[in-house]
Amino acid sequence: MVIRSRRLSKDNTYYALKQKIIDSELEPNQPVHEEKLAALLGVSRTPLREAIQRLENENFLVRQPNGRLRVATVTIKEVEEIFLIRSMLEGYIARSAARNATDKDIHNLTTIVKKIKQSFQLGDNQNFVSYGFEFHDYLSEISQLTTFEKVLNQLRDHSLRYCRFVSMHGDWSKQADEGHDLIFQMIAEKNEEGAEQAMRAHILSSLSTALKRIEGVEDNEEA
Template structure:
């Protein structure tokens, strides 16, 4: 399908970003400029501009004389990013507990009902999409654009790996329990509790990825 919008390279970047997040372009995949340009019905100039955008976001890596490849998230990347994003999203949960209105909490209630339904049905893709929407809603409720900006940049990288952790045995149910703990603290207008619950949730995502890599069951708190 030929792209015709005025900001062509942004449209191309959006399309490639979606294909990366959907797993259609797997980590390590070589991005053949000739093939991609033909498939998108565009010249290589906007494609190259789009690849520069994705490289700046950390989703693509450029190797001199070789070209561009979909970025691979390393264990070191995960170890460095998760503690940071746990702190940042924990702070968002803290602020959200202070600012959330009754209407905001009702909207979150709807999302958590959907989340539980997807967990019971083992619909991982739908669960992840709702999970993502809940995190976005809490970040928005915090009302801190600087937090939102930094978290957004980090989440683009983690999105390459986060869906995997939901495939770990027992992780879907554990994730739901963690989300419900965050939501309970928000409803109680308990900022410290919401912050702690969100930090626990993000930390256990990293543990689940590690467990999945090792082939072990996720650790459940006593």
């Protein structure tokens, strides 16, 4: 029981710290100190250090030459790579989802798409991102492309971090909302080619928005 509690503490610390980075509560390039993080999370130094090591391995935290830690920056190069990979993998996922989707899946997707649209209309950017990822995750599940899903899972949280960053610095375009509608329509119609093309166009559009937002933030910092 002691061992299990320690494991839970270690994992909870990891997920809590990672979420703060994804949500920009710990901002890009922000220096981080173990003692302050321990106080913030209410944990001891041992599980914190293990969490830090995992997040270093995943490139959410960066160890500088002087040994100090900082939150990884957001970069144009990284966001381009992540979204381009996503556009290719998720295009095939959407194609497969269109082939495999059952009536129950269509019903569930209808509910998710409604939540996406409602959050967009309310200007609730963070929920718009959350429901958008719920939509993408559901398509991955019904696609039955398990290797694709495993690869995407390695990129998921970095992609989510960029989408949260975009939401913090401006609104999403109507095109982002309509992209989900079109993908869903193609899947509901069992249009595999259309679903793949709609998904790729949707992710590349999100990439364009992310690049503009990062460039805008960089310009403001330099001004």
